[in-house]
Amino acid sequence: MSERKIMKNFLHYMQKEHKYHFKWLLFWVCGVIILLLNGGVSNNNAEKATDIHFIVSGILLAMGSIVYFRKYTELAPTTRIKGADSDPRTVEILMFTELSGIIRSHGFDVGAYFGLLIEKFMVVQGISIAAVLIAGAFKVIEMSNVFFYGGMILIIPLVIWSWEMDIMNFARTHKTGAGYAFILMVWYFIETIVAIIVLAYSFISFIILISGLVYSNALLKGVDMQAVVKYTYDDWATIWVIILAVILTIFFADVNQLIIRIQWTKTKRVIVAGIILAIAALIIVQGISCKKNNIALSENSISVKHDSSEKTYKFDEIGAYNIYYKDSELKMNVTFSDGKNEEIFDDSTETDGWDERYHSDFGYASDLVDYLLGKGVKGTIDMNGFSNNTWERDSMDKAYLEHIVTVLEN
Amino acid sequence: MLKSYKLNYHYGITPPKENGFAIKDVFLNAEPGYITCLLGKNAAGKTTLLSLLYGMLRPKSGKVSWDGKEVNYKNLAAYHREVAYFGEAWCASGLTVNKNVEMLSTLYPTFDRKLFDSLITLAQAESTLDKYYIELSTGEKAKVEIAFLLARKPKLLIMDEPLANIDPVFKVDILELLQKGVADNGTGVLISTHLIDEISDMVDYIYVLDNGEIKKHGSRFELLGDGDGNLREVLNDNN
Known part of the structure; x- marks a missing residue:
């Protein structure tokens, strides 16, 4: 049996076990949506607001790529184990078991596995690029941006995957040492910071978008590119979103970790759920009452x-x-x-x-x-x-x- | 057959002075169907040598070959399908034994679930199957791991101190599993230990490792005579 066939069997198993894992799709779709909406206004890099959307969409695409691969490289369960409450060491091990930790002693072909994952993801990339092309054809975004956005959709996941694969290859063939630990440390640090900012921003922006609120008129309407128009708008909504999004991310960034670490009793569940609902309501009320200047x-x-x-x-x-x-x-x-x-x-x-x-x-x-x-x-x-x-x-x-x-x- | 040619290894980037090599000029062979013992005191370099042979460390010089082909990163996965390793983290602690076996068996087309179940029964470890791996005792973990590795039907099983920290009751079960694997499937075993007396009756060939060098090697009969010899004397004879 070929390496590819063997790794395909393994992939099918992982797919079956994580079939309800869609967080990566949320990141990716939000990233593409913000990319398309951002293209509805001028892409002049001197303008702050355009920069924020542009950078956030790029980070969202990166997060989508990371979480997609996490789906196929994480082995820890998402629920607590009964009877394991008293041993914090047990909890730590449950949450951080990854494929890279056990493949050293198995016939695991990293290259073949990543190749299969990349092939699967290309379907998503293809659909996203098609969306960008359609948006360009209907002048929702400028044609000059089509190639750039298409390039982002193709290249960002590749950069992320190459890094992930390097880490897995290192784990596969070398013992842990100072160099490897440093790579992991830098990676987790960057991942944590990015997750806090991006997840929160995408989540809150999505809520406000659904509520029918925008930062400027150009975001929702197709813009006549020949019109001689310059828009200014109130930046306070963006600031509010970022502040509240950071607070929400403390709860949403890694829900599983939070559940295990705070010893999720029924009372605490109610309290935390209440806090989250209150913050969500605050965001929506803030958005509705936000001054639209x-x-x-x-x-x-x-x-x-x-x-x-x-x-x-x-x-x-x-x-x-x-x-x-x-x-x-x-x-x-x-x-x-x-x-x-x-x-x-x-x-x-x-x-x-x-x-x-x-x-x-x-x-x-x-x-x-x-x-x-x-x-x-x-x-x-x-x-x-x-x-x-x-x-x-x-x-x-x-x-x-x-x-x-x-x-x-x- | 597993062969190593003049393996050398040192920790760190720059080569040490004369006595600083962890492994020095090691030639070692291990064949399917035979039990080869790597004997040595603590800190002799047994784990380092086995890691080099399995491909987890890259030798600074020398090479490892399997069935005549040099082991490198390109064929490492295929090599690891035929050669198994006991002693590294091999499964997810947060999954049950059954889940782990179900997941990892997809990597091995030769995996025999019935053989696994029969080995678990032989080792009296049926109760472990639905437990989370982290909940198992050290002895239970060793039994499950050996049963899984043997059910893969590897041609060679490399074992790093499999009997360390195992109580006597479990040791008997583990040794029984090993002997059954060798007898039924022709699996070869390369086992490192410093607990020489427990396996002296099983081994076919012995390498004595001291300060990273092979000081002595030979068949059990060459080193021990007709069975009256003592492996402890063989080990101490190096000094």
């Missing part, structure tokens, strides 16, 4: 949304403005004719059309200053915040800034 800049208007109220101002309705530089970003504080005051460039993201038309915030500010000058509205510029690093920006931004200074100081 949004500013949309276009070629001749500024739309301002606060909670449920929304108003669109024409440029003619701008009464005054001040331009300054803070936290390495251009800021423009605009006062409208009704007395409302807004920072129009805060926490923003823009479409490709915007990039083509204005290049950056400096370009938009330059055009707006020219328009308002024509209407007799002259604002102010605070040069204190413009440090040397402004001069290191690209030549177009530098030219726009010089034009603004020329207009406002004459």
Whole structure:
């Protein structure tokens, strides 16, 4: 019998034993969803909010890959053993028995086994790439992102698997030593940190998404890539999500470990379940009551949304403005004719059309200053915040800034 | 046949000075159908040598061959299907004996469940089958492991101190299992021990290891004569 056939028999057994293990699919699907939703706005890496979604989706895909292989390399049961309560050593061994710990004395072909797992996972990768292609075809995401996202879906699991396989190969053929222990230590440390952040973020984001709440309008609607639009939005929802997600992950990151370690009596079960439900309710209530602030800049208007109220101002309705530089970003504080005051460039993201038309915030500010000058509205510029690093920006931004200074100081 | 050619091994990255090798220039053979004993005092290098022979350690120089082919990482899995090892963690502590056997037997096409059950019966260990492995005593674990290894029908079984920490009652059962495996399936055994008296009647060939070197080797009759010889004297004769 070939090595492949023998390892296939073993794989079938593991599959049968872990047939209800779907945690990996949750990570993977969340990762792909966030990847597709993220592609609905500009992928300009200078924008913080886009970075967060982009990085989180990559980490989610990595976690999905890790947990998928854990499904086929973990041997410990998920329930406690009756009668083993009093021996903490028993509990520790139950939770950490992995294939790599016992394959040294068996005819286990690591390469053949991983090859089979990779082949199975390619089905999932294929479906995910198909979803990305369809999203690109229907312009839910930019076509330029299709190849990049497809590459992420293919490459991230391969990097993870190569690392897992190296660890198993090391376990298979060498005794444990300082080097091996260090590899394990680094691996578990990274895994723990990533699990805390990613699992929580994906879980909470999913809940809020299902509740019909979004961080910006572009996330749910298909975006016309030719529109000249820049969106800003309130970042508080993201901050709340991350804070509460970390708290929830303390309970969800490794439920089995938690169950065993806290000696899960009925009373404690009720208490912990109550805490989890309360936190979940808090998240949903927070999401529902979350202030949805949004500013949309276009070629001749500024739309301002606060909670449920929304108003669109024409440029003619701008009464005054001040331009300054803070936290390495251009800021423009605009006062409208009704007395409302807004920072129009805060926490923003823009479409490709915007990039083509204005290049950056400096370009938009330059055009707006020219328009308002024509209407007799002259604002102010605070040069204190413009440090040397402004001069290191690209030549177009530098030219726009010089034009603004020329207009406002004459 | 298992053969080692001038095996050398030292711990650490840089080679030690003359006397620092854990295993030095070892030639050793072990054949199916025979019981070969690796005899040595504590810290003689028995475990290190068996690890090298099984492929768990890479020799610094020299080689190990099985049936004429050198054992390396490419054929390690196939080699481990024909050669079994007693003494390493071999199953999941958190699963029952039956579950472990069900899982691990998929790796061995020659695994015989009926033989396993009969060996368990012979060793009077039926009560262990539904227990979690971690709940078994040391003697019970040894019996279950040997029964599993023999039911795999390996051509050679390498055993590192199988009788250590086993009480006399279990020892009899374990030795009985070994002899049955050798007699019924032609399995060879390479067994290391420092408890020489317990197996002196069983062995066919003896290697005496001291400070990582083979000091003496020969058949049981060569080293012990017609049965009146004492293995303890053979061991002490090295000094």
